[in-house]
Amino acid sequence: MAQRWIMHVDMDAFFASVEQLDNPELRGRPVMVGGEHRGVVSAASYEARKFGVHSAMPVAQAKRLCPNGVLVRGRMARYKELSSMVMEVIHGFSPVVEQTSVDEAYVDVSGTERLYGSVEEVARALKTGVQEATGLTCSVGVAPVKFLAKIASDQNKPDGITIIRPEEVQGFLETLPVGRIPGVGPKARVTLARWGVTTVGDVLKRSRAFWERRMGERGLVFYDRAQGIDPSGIVAHGAPKSSSAETTLSDDISDKRELSRWLMVQAERVGHDLRRHGLRGRTVTLKLKYSDFKSITRSRTLPTPTDSTDTIYEVGMDLLAAERLERAVRLIGVGISNFGEVASQLSLLGGDTGDDPERRRLDSAIDAIRDKFGGKALSRGKVFGLKDKK
Template sequence: MQTWILHIDMDAFFASVEQMDNPELRGKPVAVGGSSDRGVVSAASYEVRKFGVRSAMSVVKARQLCPDIILVPGRMKRYKEISALAMGVLQEFSPTVEKASVDEAYLDGTGLERLFGPIDELGRQIKARMKEVTGLTCSVGAAPVRFLAKIASDMNKPDGMFIIQPHEVEPFLHTLPVKKIPGVGKKLLQILNRYRVITCGDILKHDRAFWQERLGKYGGALHDRARGIDPNGVVTTSAAKSCSAENTFSEDTGDRGQLTKWLLAQSERVGSDLRRHGYKGRTVTLKVKFADFKQITRSKTLSARTDNTTVIFETACELLAQVELRRAVRLIGVGVSNFEGKVRQITLFEDAPETVEQTSELDRAVDAVRQRFGSGAVTRMELLSMKKHKK
């Protein structure tokens, strides 16, 4: 039986939702993001992309490229609502769907020909149903392996479909720029350029051992991709790898007291998220971005897994104390990772693992109050001044 994996990517998702909800924005150069000069574009409509505007670009640069750009604030709650509808559509076609992000997913199409016809017919039905349910267009890529399905979905955007048949894999890869392979970034491209590698066909001028010797395990994987080999399939459940919170300030600051308050607020958000999802992590990471956009991270691995707000906060403060603030700070954030699996329920016949730090009574009480009365029902005294001055 022929294996088929499909990658479904919603077209300019955030911006398309805004244009759908507000007809006055349709056909206009719309971008989602902060409107201040310190803001960043988080999504760009196809109309504004024609001017060179892209996500992650500063608002200042975006305005230079397109003076008529229309900036609208993001509405993550609305995007998640439409995303849930989109994922529901995909599950109508296959029980094996992997949500890759809020606007993209993989679908295992193996054996679905008996229900929906050839793979291109399946793709057309998915696109039609997606438009009917969400009101938005999507692009579909299909291939015998996962990484090629993702590449294919980007070939005919927007509202496109691209199918790579099994017999087309080798010729398709031969001329495919190596930078198109998911995971190949700037540093790897620089290394490959030294060996005059531009396309996947260039990689195959050397054997697997050649690339393993120079790039280690990544060399072997790269050679496999160039041959159309990808052992990864569609995974229906994916455990979280980290949980974090960060804030970009309206004005740069070097005030450690103010930074500490932000770390406390962020530690509360991270701790609450961890407890709600049943995760505990061993590694706490501090992220600091300075006014010149230089970014650093500092991490500490704890002796026990934790979801304790105080432990996260105190560790973050310890890491901040090690950072010299020679420049003002633009952004600060804290995260927890290294979960070592989801925390499971202990049965009556087991003792709780000694390495797992217990959730504090204070955290439990605060979580319970906020769950019942809302996130703003309880505020730590240290954060009251921040709450009063928040806009």
């Protein structure tokens, strides 16, 4: 029976690395991605981490720790765009992929040695593919089971590869801090320390019955993990059901003209994502979150599917125009769904999508320029004057 190999791919400081990729002036500098007026740090470059800055830290605290750090507002649409490219590379190595966040995924590479060579060669080929496609680095962990693959990917960051072979599992776990096991948080570590458990090896000094008495079903899972046992497999997700982009604004906005500019930025992101994946949708949805955090959505279903940036924007604008803004808006987004059979059949048969041919040619030209020269190479007039586009 072939050896089972699970790989965990984790992008290195993803959000901050994207900002350094797109802006060469940020390379080598401590970069913190987060809100200027509110919120927390969502990502920190490795240069910023040397000062103790980490994700989920309040921005004010991060500034005190790293006064020379560069604070950059996040651009989730851009991160999703590059994430999509990363996942395309990963899917090229195996169809069994579980994306767990925008910057990480598990992939079952069992048996791929026949195509790519040893498991080390598979990991190196995947890393090379990601870097060539995006200009970014990732770290890879490979192990016989899922939870160990995730631990391994964090062993040699950034840009590292760690492989835990079956015969190495027990030795690796013996001295591993117990907090490294996924799901063992700070409170659990305090409790375990009272029982004399600080490493995974300490877990096995107690019986299986002890852990069941103390922790119930979770205790049995915990005991299994200490032995390197993890029956969970890769949960491969199906085809996407929607595509969307949204922006949390640094300042609340009441002016619909200003909001319309953000809608165009988002429509461009969504349209480009659809065209990259050969998808067309019929239902356009506008999302608004007010300053009091109340959220609303408004949708309209088109008679024929579309992937046109202008069509998505115009429907989003109609929905916005019809909305009587209760108060200032702190978040705005647009998305498209309902990819069903109508869209796929029209695409397959080359049928009319309802979009103006001129619009399709314009979208194709803009996509080609941006794919070659970068997302900032070209801007539509409707977004002129808008700073810090996401």
